[in-house]
Amino acid sequence: MDETEKLQTHRRGSGVSTVYETLRNEIIELKLPPGSPIDEQQLSDRFALSRTPIREALVRLAAEGLITTLTNRATIVSNIDFLGLPEFFDALTLMYRVTTRLAAANHAESDIAAILVQQKAFETAVTNRDVLGMISTNRDFHIAIAQAGRNRYYVELFTRLLDEGRRILRLYYSSFNDVLPRQYVGEHEEMIRAIVERDVTLADKLASAHADQIVGQIRSYITADSRQNTKLAL
Amino acid sequence: MDETEKLQTHRRGSGVSTVYETLRNEIIELKLPPGSPIDEQQLSDRFALSRTPIREALVRLAAEGLITTLTNRATIVSNIDFLGLPEFFDALTLMYRVTTRLAAANHAESDIAAILVQQKAFETAVTNRDVLGMISTNRDFHIAIAQAGRNRYYVELFTRLLDEGRRILRLYYSSFNDVLPRQYVGEHEEMIRAIVERDVTLADKLASAHADQIVGQIRSYITADSRQNTKLAL
DNA sequence: TGCCGACTTCTTGTCGACAAGAAAAATACA
DNA sequence: TGTATTTTTCTTGTCGACAAGAAGTCGGCA
Numbered sequence: 075m076d077e078t079e080k081l082q083t084h085r086r087g088s089g090v091s092t093v094y095e096t097l098r099n100e101i102i103e104l105k106l107p108p109g110s111p112i113d114e115q116q117l118s119d120r121f122a123l124s125r126t127p128i129r130e131a132l133v134r135l136a137a138e139g140l141i142t143t144l145t146n147r148a149t150i151v152s153n154i155d156f157l158g159l160p161e162f163f164d165a166l167t168l169m170y171r172v173t174t175r176l177a178a179a180n181h182a183e184s185d186i187a188a189i190l191v192q193q194k195a196f197e198t199a200v201t202n203r204d205v206l207g208m209i210s211t212n213r214d215f216h217i218a219i220a221q222a223g224r225n226r227y228y229v230e231l232f233t234r235l236l237d238e239g240r241r242i243l244r245l246y247y248s249s250f251n252d253v254l255p256r257q258y259v260g261e262h263e264e265m266i267r268a269i270v271e272r273d274v275t276l277a278d279k280l281a282s283a284h285a286d287q288i289v290g291q292i293r294s295y296i297t298a299d300s301r302q303n304t305k306l307a308l
Numbered sequence: 309m310d311e312t313e314k315l316q317t318h319r320r321g322s323g324v325s326t327v328y329e330t331l332r333n334e335i336i337e338l339k340l341p342p343g344s345p346i347d348e349q350q351l352s353d354r355f356a357l358s359r360t361p362i363r364e365a366l367v368r369l370a371a372e373g374l375i376t377t378l379t380n381r382a383t384i385v386s387n388i389d390f391l392g393l394p395e396f397f398d399a400l401t402l403m404y405r406v407t408t409r410l411a412a413a414n415h416a417e418s419d420i421a422a423i424l425v426q427q428k429a430f431e432t433a434v435t436n437r438d439v440l441g442m443i444s445t446n447r448d449f450h451i452a453i454a455q456a457g458r459n460r461y462y463v464e465l466f467t468r469l470l471d472e473g474r475r476i477l478r479l480y481y482s483s484f485n486d487v488l489p490r491q492y493v494g495e496h497e498e499m500i501r502a503i504v505e506r507d508v509t510l511a512d513k514l515a516s517a518h519a520d521q522i523v524g525q526i527r528s529y530i531t532a533d534s535r536q537n538t539k540l541a542l
Numbered sequence: 543t544g545c546c547g548a549c550t551t552c553t554t555g556t557c558g559a560c561a562a563g564a565a566a567a568a569t570a571c572a
Numbered sequence: 573t574g575t576a577t578t579t580t581t582c583t584t585g586t587c588g589a590c591a592a593g594a595a596g597t598c599g600g601c602a
Contacts, residue, residue: 090585130585
């Protein structure tokens, strides 16, 4: 494991953010899978910080729901709540629609540039068949759209939802094929066009369809996976 | 000021939540107005706790955006962002609609009972002309509806929005008259009926109108207030 | 051999103290 | 007298140590 962070001496106040962001990434990328125990002492050693700033980072992660603290006992990476998946899909779909609508309505020139950058990144990830890259650049693309919509409440919720989605997708990413992503590139391009032309209705419609695609795909992964499990159980 | 909390000895782990909730309430009720400095030492004395648990509570509040920490300098109660008000209204309206829709679709029997309790509380606040009570019971009423909708993402965002709304309303509550609240009681009753009858479309429509009412009212407060300011400036 | 209770150990929660950084105050200089 | 610079002071950020609580361990007893 990479332990370079051990050596650097942090300047006052920077350590907490570093720990927070590092752990956040590791949780979302399933480097720390759900249920993993989070040991404060261990992190303290790893980042060469006392437990106090570590603790602060953990409190932040807990506030976001990424980790769960069993009082006086242990703190673990939060499980993916499969029972709550319908809620998740509902909220995700709504955010796809709302942010794309708002982007069509409120975007400035510079926003389009930012969106195009992310779309390019997504495209290269697709051509390189870099599945993990697809997942994260897809997220960045939609967050760029959300930011163009100029509503921080939606941006915040959408970010959380997309990151939760990244965790779920990672679980199933082996079954990710390169047929649908290719289709996503086209859909993304259509969405950009609708946004540029400020066609709110079309943007909404495309976002809605796009969301359905993704939700459908995740659903199929899950059902396919559970089928495999039942096969093993026999 | 009430200093009773000073004496009790807290059992392990309970102190943080107490501090968090107490401060949260005081911020939302403008007992701690925007810009108020938050002194850790002072809070430490007040709650008879060391600075560590106080700090933990503050981190949580900061994550929610209720307080702002100027690094190495000071931490203050977050200002109300009047420039971001349009975003706020947009998100608030959407959440009013979505939660009411979902309540109509997903509610169970017990949810209705909970909603009716809150509606009763709101009604008594209105008849008692208890303006502060109206503001908070109105919030509780809509959160009860959101909970009946069974989507924790919406519940969470909506709660944050309604609480931010409480702060804004407190600022202007002197101009709160008892004509519109009476109307709100009726609108609430209509919404409950639509939810009970599982009429999603009607629920949406009513929630939308209700949101417009409230947004309009807040807007009128603000413009009325700014008019007064310009008058003084002449 | 199986179950119940005291004990040990390990992790979290809390504390008091120290260090660093920034604003305010005091001082020196033009 | 006004400005730049140093010093002081105050608040936050970090630390190491201690205390409490819970799980696991070990031993005793039926």
